Amino acid sequence: LNNEIETIEKQLETQEFENKLLVKEAQTPDEKDSPSILKEFRIKELKENRDLLRSNEKYVYIETFVRKSRFNYEFGDIQKFRELLDYRDLEFSDDDLLWLIQEEIKDQEYSEFKEEILSQNPKTLTNYIEILIKTYPDPQNQIELLKKLLKQQDIGCKSNLKDEIEKIRKQLEITEFENKILNKNTSNTGLLPVETEDLDDAYISFNIGNLYYDLGKLEKALTYYDKALYIYPDFIDVWKYRGLIYFTSGRLQKAAACYNQILSLDPKYPELWVDIGIIFFEMGKINEAKACYEKATEMNPCYKSEDLAIKTCQFLENRPLSLQKLKFYLELASSASWESSDPTPPLSRIMRIITKNFKD
Known part of the structure; x- marks a missing residue:
């Protein structure tokens, strides 16, 4: 009887562990049927592999492919890129290559965001938000990037950054309207841009959209196409x-x-x-x-x-x-x-x- 009890206890422990391992949380369509615990282990492994690629100076292929594809879609041929990686003995599954490309897109977007904001020498949280509003047509889409930058720069961030951005945006609009009413000369520091002149951002979003289309991520491609049209309808x-x-x-x-x-x-x-x-x-x-x-x-x-x-x-x-x-x-x-x-x-x-x- 003792042996039977021990056997059943082990079975229950095993079943409990299986239930924990396969527990499903709220997931996006891309994460469907991907158990959260296994996913965390896999991402950790991918990050370690990416660090290894960087230490071996082989990550330059991923980095350069994404950068050039964003500015010139002539380089966005996924099939040729895979052939190049195979030729250089860099073998990736489709999922792993997609993850690496997506992460590099995020890294490059953040680097450009950081450079754009810091180039104007902000000192306070209000400075950062004002620069954000004047630089990006839809500043609410940049909240996560701003939070990351504020943390790196050790700038205190309010709990509801979205509301703070909206508050300062309205203040800038009122200031602009007041200047028009009083016929004041508006300076760049107080002017809220109505439209974006720089079409480079539209073409970058367009090329990233094409890249995601080739990777089979249609909804992601549409998101970037929408960004391009927001800038250049x-x-x-x-x-x-x-x-x-x-x-x-x-x-x-x-x-x-x-x-x-x-x-x-x-x-x-x-x-x-x-x-x-x-x-x-x-x-x-x-x-x-x-x-x-x-x-x-x-x-x-x-x-x-x-x-x-x-x-x-x-x-x-x-x-x-x-x-x-x-x-x-x-x-x-x-x-x-x-x-x-x-x-x-x-x-x-x-x-x-x-x-x-x-x-x-």
Whole structure:
């Protein structure tokens, strides 16, 4: 009986440990089915491996790839980068490589944030917040970076930093309005910027979005595309790639809304009509799809169908199913075999469908 009791006690201890190990906490979609305890061990291991890479001077590959991809997406080819790492005997799983790239993006963003804020020599918490508000269009998105910087600089931080930022932002707006009322000369120290002149930040966010798209992180890519559009709302390529992400994920209404935005910015964009055409094709609107393709070839009669959609094809390289649909549409639309008994609707009808029927 003593032996049986001891056996059952061990079983209960083992079961209790298993329950603790596999306990699931509130998780993001990316963390689904990843037990928190195991995840902590894995991240610790990855951080140790990253430190080892740095000590061996091999981390430079990750660091340089992220930095150059952010400024010039020509370097953002994940497949070529993996081949380079393999050639240099640096083998990573997809998950490990993704973690390293994500962490390096965070590190570089923080370094740039830190340099930008400290370059203006802030002394007090209020100084830091004022600089933050004047430098970033949406300062609330930078709260975590500001907290980290304040901690490093040994600056006391109030419990609710979000409220403090909003309070100082309103004070700056009131000061700016007062100066206008009294016809005072506004200086840079008291002016709240209405818009951002520096488009480099928009292109950086755009390139990071492309990088996350290639890594299969579509929602993360959309987040960075949104940042780019916040800075530069007329960024046509961002609207286009945003639309393509919605197309590949089956959200056709959102995709069409993006293309409608491009039409309002530049209706003479032949490749756009190809993209709109494939959405109509997916929805079974054959006449509209055919008319869109004809509109594209009318704008650029010297191009082949593949040339018209070259950017779209490149963007869909990692989405073979969507790429196959596009190529099938191009082949069908450019052939004489695609016939319909109904007359092709006028382009004005297509525009009405886009603006009226494609609203979420």
